[in-house]
Amino acid sequence: MTAHPAPSRLSPAPGGEIDLTAVAVEYAGKKGNVRALKGVSLHIRPNEFLAIVGRSGSGKSTLLRVIGGLIPPSEGTAALGGEPIVRPPSSARFVAQDYTQSLLPWLTVEDNIRFGIRHAVRPDADPDGSVARMLDLVGLAHARSRYPGELSGGMQQRVAIARALASQPSVLLLDEAFSSVDALSRAKLQDMILGLWETLRFTAVLVTHDIDEAVYLADRVAVMQERGAGIAALVDVDLPHPRHQVETRERPDYLAYRRELAARVLTSDLEGAAA
Amino acid sequence: MSNTERALTLNRLGEVDGGHAAPKKPRKSLGVLGLFHSRLFGWSAVIALLVLWEWIASVAPSPGLPPPSRIWNSWMAEITKGDLLAQLGETMLAMLYGYAVAAVLGIALGIAMARVKVLYALFEPIVELWRPIPSIIFIPVIILYAGLGLEMNVIVIVIAATESVILNAYGGARSIPPALLDTAATFRLTWWQTLREIVLPAAAPQIFVGLRLALAKSLVLAVGSGMIAGNSGIGFYVINAQQTLDIAKMYAGAATVALTGYALNLLFLFIESRVVHWHAAQRGSAIV
Numbered sequence: 345m346t347a348h349p350a351p352s353r354l355s356p357a358p359g360g361e362i363d364l365t366a367v368a369v370e371y372a373g374k375k376g377n378v379r380a381l382k383g384v385s386l387h388i389r390p391n392e393f394l395a396i397v398g399r400s401g402s403g404k405s406t407l408l409r410v411i412g413g414l415i416p417p418s419e420g421t422a423a424l425g426g427e428p429i430v431r432p433p434s435s436a437r438f439v440a441q442d443y444t445q446s447l448l449p450w451l452t453v454e455d456n457i458r459f460g461i462r463h464a465v466r467p468d469a470d471p472d473g474s475v476a477r478m479l480d481l482v483g484l485a486h487a488r489s490r491y492p493g494e495l496s497g498g499m500q501q502r503v504a505i506a507r508a509l510a511s512q513p514s515v516l517l518l519d520e521a522f523s524s525v526d527a528l529s530r531a532k533l534q535d536m537i538l539g540l541w542e543t544l545r546f547t548a549v550l551v552t553h554d555i556d557e558a559v560y561l562a563d564r565v566a567v568m569q570e571r572g573a574g575i576a577a578l579v580d581v582d583l584p585h586p587r588h589q590v591e592t593r594e595r596p597d598y599l600a601y602r603r604e605l606a607a608r609v610l611t612s613d614l615e616g617a618a619a
Numbered sequence: 620m621s622n623t624e625r626a627l628t629l630n631r632l633g634e635v636d637g638g639h640a641a642p643k644k645p646r647k648s649l650g651v652l653g654l655f656h657s658r659l660f661g662w663s664a665v666i667a668l669l670v671l672w673e674w675i676a677s678v679a680p681s682p683g684l685p686p687p688s689r690i691w692n693s694w695m696a697e698i699t700k701g702d703l704l705a706q707l708g709e710t711m712l713a714m715l716y717g718y719a720v721a722a723v724l725g726i727a728l729g730i731a732m733a734r735v736k737v738l739y740a741l742f743e744p745i746v747e748l749w750r751p752i753p754s755i756i757f758i759p760v761i762i763l764y765a766g767l768g769l770e771m772n773v774i775v776i777v778i779a780a781t782e783s784v785i786l787n788a789y790g791g792a793r794s795i796p797p798a799l800l801d802t803a804a805t806f807r808l809t810w811w812q813t814l815r816e817i818v819l820p821a822a823a824p825q826i827f828v829g830l831r832l833a834l835a836k837s838l839v840l841a842v843g844s845g846m847i848a849g850n851s852g853i854g855f856y857v858i859n860a861q862q863t864l865d866i867a868k869m870y871a872g873a874a875t876v877a878l879t880g881y882a883l884n885l886l887f888l889f890i891e892s893r894v895v896h897w898h899a900a901q902r903g904s905a906i907v
Contacts, residue, residue, distance in 0.1 A: 414804055431807075438805040445796035450820045450897045459816075463806035491897050511806065 360435065360514035360547030362388035362411055366420035369406050369572070380406040381572040383420060390514075393541055393548045395558035397609055398568030398576075404551045405519055406572065411549060412438040412517045424515065433515075435465050437508035441520035443500040447492040453503050454479070454488040460510035474510060481540060482506040498529025502536065509540060516541075518550040522557065531589050534561055538587060555609060559601045560587060567608045576612045579605060685867045693867035694874065701868075703856060707875055710852035713769055714841035717776025721833050724777070725784020726826055730818065732785070733792030746785055754779035754840055758847050767850040772841060779840045780833035787829025791822030824898040827891045834887055838880050853879075 369381040381403045388394050388411075398404045409415040410422050413432035422429040424436060432438070437460075440446045448456055457478050461471045468474050479485040482502040492500050501521060508516060518537070522530045538561060541548050552558055558565045559581055567577040581601050583592060592598055654660060669687050676686035685693075697703040732739040757778050758771075765771040799821060803813045845852030849859075853876055860869035 412805055414801060432804050434807060436805070438801060440798045440801055442796070442798040445798035446802045448799075448802070448817070448820070450823075450895075460806065463808060463812075493897060508805075 361390045361425055362386075362515065362547065362549070363423045363426075364388075364407070364410070364420070365422075367407070367410055367417045367422055368419035369403070369410060369415055370418040379572065381410070381417075382574070384568075384572065384574050385420075386566060386575055388547060388549060391545050391547055392564060393538075393550070393562045395550045395552060395562035395565045396568060397552060397555055397558045397565060397605065398612060399570060399609065400553065402568035402570055402612065403572030404568045407568070408438070408517050408519050408549060408551045411515070412436055414438065435513050436515035436517060437511055437513040438517045439501075439504050439508050439519065439521045441523055443497065443504050443524070444492070446504055447500055447507075449492050452489050452491055453484055453495070456492065456503050456507050457510045460507035464511035465513055468512075478506040478510045481509075481543070482536060496529065497525040498533060501525060501529075501533060505533075505537065505540070509544060509546075513546060515547045515549065518548065520551055520553070523552065523554070530557075535587075535589065537561065538585070542585060555602060555605045556593070559583075559598060559605060560589075560592060565601075565605055567605065567612055569612050577605075577608045579608070682864075682866060685870065690867050690870040690874065693865075694871035697868060697871050703853075703872065703875060706851065706856040706872075707853045707879065709769070710772075710841045710845060710854065711879075713772035713844075713852065714776060714837050716769075717773045717841065718780060718834065718837040720773070720777045721780035721784055721837065722830055725781045725829065725833065726788045728781075729785040729788025729790075729826075729829070730792045730814070730822065733789045733822075734814065734818065739789075742785075746782060749778075750782050750786075754836075755843060755847060758844055762848055767848055769851075771848060771850065772844045772852065775844045776837045776840045780836045783832035783836065784826070784829040787825045787832070788822060791825030792818050794825075795821045824895045827895055831884075831887055831891070834883060835880075838876075838883065842876055 364384055364386045366383045366385055367381055368379065368383050371378045371380055384403070384407060386407075396404045396407065406415060410417050411424070411429065413429045413436070416430060424433045427433065448459060451459065454475055457475050458471065460478075461468050461474055475488075476485070479488055482505060484499065484502055484506065487495060487499060492503060495503070501524075505516075505521070522533045522537075525533065534557065537548070548561075550558070550561060562581055565579045565581060566575050567579070568574075569576040579601065583595065583598060583601070672684075673686045673688060676684055694703075728738075728742065732742055754775060758775055761771050761774050765774055795818060799817060800813075803817045808816060841852065842854040842857075844854065845856075846854030846858050849855050853872055857869055857872035857876070860866070860872055
């Protein structure tokens with residue numbers, strides 16, 4: 345269900361380039377301060393699809409929250425389009441794993457998307473047209489007047505993505521966004537996000553623990569070291585677009601990328617300890 | 620979390636639950652068993668009690684327990700010729716004013732305490748001290764200052780009912796899912812926009828829990844304050860009937876209060892199901 349509609353009125357704001365320089369994040373924990381990130385540097389190119397993989401506790405979600413301006417870095421700098429990120433940047437939108445809690449349950453699907461338009465990066469001259477278009481793009485035109493509580497998990501996450509993109513961000517941050525839905529919905533969501541990315545052009549940063557998902561979706565995969573020690577590896581994924589759930593996953597180069605990344609993730613604790 | 624904060628949080632009745640709608644149970648087929656599981660069964664028990672009462676009153680007459688038929692006749696006479704409805708109107712007017720003030724004040728204070736730390740620190744001890752005091756104890760003091768007019772009844776209702784609204788509005792506004800606040804942040808909502816578009820609707824189901832408790836308290840105090848102060852209203856009407864030994868009239872007044880409470884609760888549930896419709900759908904049918 346890859347979407348290939350005509351070029352869009354909903355075009356992203358320019359400048360979806362992200363620079364992280366020696367970013368450290370410290371939490372006040374029960375037993376003193378916890379360093380979730382210990383100096384991470386990463387450059388994310390405009391309009392690329394970057395996946396960040398790593399084990400639990402590698403700090404990959406914390407890193408994404410720093411980019412989203414939801415956590416300020418304790419040390420180092422994070423910048424989007426050259427502007428330092430000190431609060432949620434106007435051109436980035438964050439999509440959480442927890443779709444049941446991130447949608448507005450008192451608003452219909454349509455009104456949730458309208459919420460995104462009302463709080464958009466730039467004012468929208470034709471909000472009604474944009475709502476209809478987003479509903480089409482995520483395949484939810486039939487469910488426009490239903491409430492989130494009446495939808496399946498996959499559908500709710502489609503609403504959350506539509507709402508984020510309706511506000512025309514240049515950067516879309518996806519925090520384990522496909523991890524809480526069943527396998528089939530997940531495959532559909534993956535193809536949908538690729539279709540949206542190819543159509544609307546934005547910088548996509550996806551945090552996932554799933555190496556398969558990272559290789560399938562991304563053009564570049566960053567592997568986090570254990571305990572936020574930094575980026576262990578950056579792997580370019582040179583697979584052709586559009587990608588296909590069956591054919592792409594059978595390609596020898598797909599399998600080679602998968603093998604390489606799995607090995608990197610499995611050894612990331614050793615490298616992290618050495619660093 | 621401090622102990623006092625925990626006390627406040629633990630005291631909220633009802634939880635704001637996110638998550639999926641509970642799967643609906645398949646409706647049972649209506650057989651003989653179905654009748655015994657229905658509301659009709661409970662209502663026939665009420666009628667049976669009335670019949671039993673009528674029978675007891677006829678075989679063992681007592682001045683304290685007139686038969687329901689005589690109470691009914693007295694009631695009809697009081698509604699058409701007596702001042703029962705006028706007195707009920709007085710009580711309802713006090714309740715309307717008191718409840719409206721309690722609702723607005725309670726929602727504003729509760730949410731302000733949840734969103735502004737200074738206000739929480741300032742008001743939390745006052746609310747905690749005020750909470751366990753039975754509100755009728757304030758009546759003599761208020762009479763001293765406000766006299767025996769309508770203002771007295773209104774003030775007592777405000778004192779009694781505001782606290783449940785504050786606690787529940789506070790609890791609701793404190794238990795907003797972090798992911799929802801992330802949504803507010805990533806869409807760059809201002810403090811006011813977050814309050815209006817996120818906090819208030821998210822807290823609404825629990826605010827309604829507080830409003831419902833406040834409604835019950837308002838009725839109790841609207842009736843009770845008139846009864847204790849003896850100034851006016853349906854409470855005064857009942858106590859006056861009792862003191863003049865017009866027992867059927869006393870029961871008629873009591874029945875009027877009971878029916879009023881029942882009707883107010885039905886009206887409340889109807890409004891609640893309209894306003895927090897998304898939540899009512901998740902929770903299933905409301906329990907009275």
